Amino acid sequence: xxxxxxxxxxxxxxxxxxxxxxxxxxxxxxxxxxxxxxxxxxxxxxxxxxxxxxxxxxxxxxxxxxxxxxxxxxxxxxxxxxxxxxxxxxxxxxxxxxxxxxxxxxxxxxxxxxxxxxxxxxxxxxxxxxxxxxxxxxxxxxxxxxxxxxxxxxxxxxxxxxxxxxxxxxxxxxxxxxxxxxxxxxxxxxxxxxxxxxxxxxxxxxxxxxxxxxxxxxxxxxxxxxxxxxxxxxxxxxxxxxxxxxxxxxxxxxxxxxxxxxxxxxxxxxxxxxxxxxxxxxxxxxxxxxxxxxxxxxxxxxxxxxxxxxxxxxxxxxxxxxxxxxxxxxxxxxxxxxxxxxxxxxxxxxxxxxxxxxxxxxxxxxxxxxxxxxx
Numbered sequence: 426x427x428x429x430x431x432x433x434x435x436x437x438x439x440x441x442x443x444x445x446x447x448x449x450x451x452x453x454x455x456x457x458x459x460x461x462x463x464x465x466x467x468x469x470x471x472x473x474x475x476x477x478x479x480x481x482x483x484x485x486x487x488x489x490x491x492x493x494x495x496x497x498x499x500x501x502x503x504x505x506x507x508x509x510x511x512x513x514x515x516x517x518x519x520x521x522x523x524x525x526x527x528x529x530x531x532x533x534x535x536x537x538x539x540x541x542x543x544x545x546x547x548x549x550x551x552x553x554x555x556x557x558x559x560x561x562x563x564x565x566x567x568x569x570x571x572x573x574x575x576x577x578x579x580x581x582x583x584x585x586x587x588x589x590x591x592x593x594x595x596x597x598x599x600x601x602x603x604x605x606x607x608x609x610x611x612x613x614x615x616x617x618x619x620x621x622x623x624x625x626x627x628x629x630x631x632x633x634x635x636x637x638x639x640x641x642x643x644x645x646x647x648x649x650x651x652x653x654x655x656x657x658x659x660x661x662x663x664x665x666x667x668x669x670x671x672x673x674x675x676x677x678x679x680x681x682x683x684x685x686x687x688x689x690x691x692x693x694x695x696x697x698x699x700x701x702x703x704x705x706x707x708x709x710x711x712x713x714x715x716x717x718x719x720x721x722x723x724x725x726x727x728x729x730x731x732x733x734x735x736x737x738x739x740x741x742x743x744x745x746x747x748x749x750x751x752x753x754x755x756x757x758x759x760x761x762x763x764x765x766x767x768x769x770x771x772x773x774x775x776x777x778x779x780x781x782x783x784x785x786x787x788x789x790x791x792x793x794x795x796x797x798x799x800x
Contacts, residue, residue, distance in 0.1 A: 427489050429527055431534050434484035440469060443484055446496050447520045448708070451578065456569055458576045458701045459709030467670070468557075475663050476553035479504035481542070484518075485534045487527045495521035495528065499535040500553065501542060505657050514539030514799070516549035517557070519581065528584045540799050548593060548796045550575065555655045556667075559769060560596055561585070565790030569701040571730045571766055574598075575792060582793060590795035594654060596769035597778070599786035603729070603757045603764055608784070615751040618744035624691065625684050626748055628756075629677035638682055639668040639675075642693045642735075649735040654771065654794070678756045679729065681749050692745040694734035694753055698723040699766065727763040729753075746780055 434443050444465050451457035471477045480502045487495035500515040516535050521527045536547055550561055558575045561582040570576040607615070619626065629635045643664040650656045659667070679696035703722025707715030731753075736745050757765065769792060770777045 427524075427526075429494075429530055430488045431530050432486050432488065434486055439486060440484070442493050443486060443496050443518075444469065446486070446493050449493075450520060450522060451576075452708075454578060456566060456576070457578075458570045458704050459707075461572075461704065461711065462709045463711055464670070465709075473666075474553075475660065475666065476502075479657070480553060483535070483538050485531055487521065487531055489527075494524070495519075495531050497531040497535055499538050500551075501539065501544060502553065502657065505655065508657070512543060512545040514542075514544040514547050515551045516547060517552045519550055520577070521581065521584075523578070523580050525584045525587060528581070529588055532588060536799050544799055546796060547799050548794065551655055551794055554657055555650070555653055559655075560792035560794040563595075563791050563793045565598070568790060569699075571699055571701055571768070572697070572704070573732065574769065582795070585795050588797075590797045593794045593796040595772045596792045596794075597772055597788045598769060598790035598792075599767040599778075599781040600789040601765045601767065601781060601784045601786040603754055603762055604784075605758075607751055607754060611747055611751055611783075614744045614747040618748040621743065623686055624740075624743075624745070626752060627682045627684060628752065629680055631677055632672060632675065635675060635677050635680055636668075636672060638690060638693075639672055640664045641690045642682065642695075643667065645690050645693065645735050645737060646733070649737065676723070678760065679753065681752045681756075683745055683748060691740045692734075692736040692749060694731065694749045696729050696731045696753060696765070698760070698762070699726045699728035699730050702726070727761070729757050729762050729765045731765060731768050733768075750780065750784070 434440055444462065447457075448459055467473045480500055483499040485497050486493050496518060497516055498518040500517055502515065506513055514535065516532065519528070519531065521531065539547060551557070551559055558573055560575060561577045562570065562575050563582050566579055618624070627638070643659055647658045651658070674697070675695070676697060679698070681694050682690050683692040685691050700719050700723045703719035706718035706722070709715070711719070734749065767781050767786065770781070
């Protein structure tokens with residue numbers, strides 16, 4: 426029997442091992458896509474990531490013969506638990522060689538830590554918020570993962586089920602073929618919505634034009650995402666941080682915002698040309714030349730990834746979703762793109778699923794968030 430040692434991550438060198446371990450475990454797996462490591466280092470930096478102010482965390486590494494073979498992060502989000510009146514711990518960044526005993530011992534370490542703090546349930550994979558990659562992929566492994574989604578091997582969710590975890594919820598991803606022409610029923614709704622004198626659809630040609638709207642759309646996120654699993658309202662500081670981080674990579678062609686008579690955002694959608702192949706070539710590193718691979722992939726890619734969107738509650742039912750959708754399709758047509766990835770949609774979000782299915786979207790990936798009582 427192999428001697429598996431679980432050790433808490435304490436030193437900077439151990440943190441470096443933690444951050445890059447998945448690359449060593451999976452870089453030869455065809456459909457593994459690395460993260461952008463510059464973002465990963467910000468995620469783990471207590472000074473740069475404000476989430477650490479409202480959450481307790483712990484990191485563990487698993488070793489066999491002094492070689493790292495697995496990792497896991499534990500999170501107790503104090504603010505979320507207080508808002509929801511629950512005692513929940515989360516696990517995140519779980520990865521391992523194909524060895525269920527390694528996974529079991531990593532989970533046991535998180536459960537012991539969480540139990541000592543009187544937590545009652547363990548949920549995951551789930552990060553600080555729904556903006557982090559959620560769940561483990563359970564279907565669609567033949568397709569490349571997109572940015573901000575899990576890129577796990579199939580055996581990890583299977584191990585969790587064997588270890589007694591149950592499904593908390595699933596998220597689905599639709600593939601939507603970009604039509605050569607806008608369907609007539611959508612075009613009629615689009616034309617009617619555009620004639621509404623109280624709203625205006627904004628299209629952007631530069632990041633300079635877009636910049637003033639980035640923080641306001643995050644305020645709209647706070648208003649519209651409040652009932653989503655794991656959502657905690659963004660502080661103004663977090664909004665500024667996210668805006669600064671993501672403005673450089675936004676493509677103005679694929680940001681659509683609808684404003685009211687006061688020029689306040691009431692609906693928006695954000696997409697990006699897929700960059701998964703570029704990330705693989707860059708090995709997740711932007712410098713010295715990685716960003717070139719990423720930019721070239723984004724410029725030539727035929728897939729558009731939808732990342733974020735929202736409609737203000739009292740403006741729903743007015744055709745704004747169609748207004749955004751059609752304008753996004755038109756932008757994709759101009760760039761000669763062939764299909765869209767909707768990103769993760771909760772399986773119970775029938776409104777969003779209905780919009781995807783109106784465009785003949787098909788579910789082609791599925792992700793699962795697991796739960797287990799802490800005994």
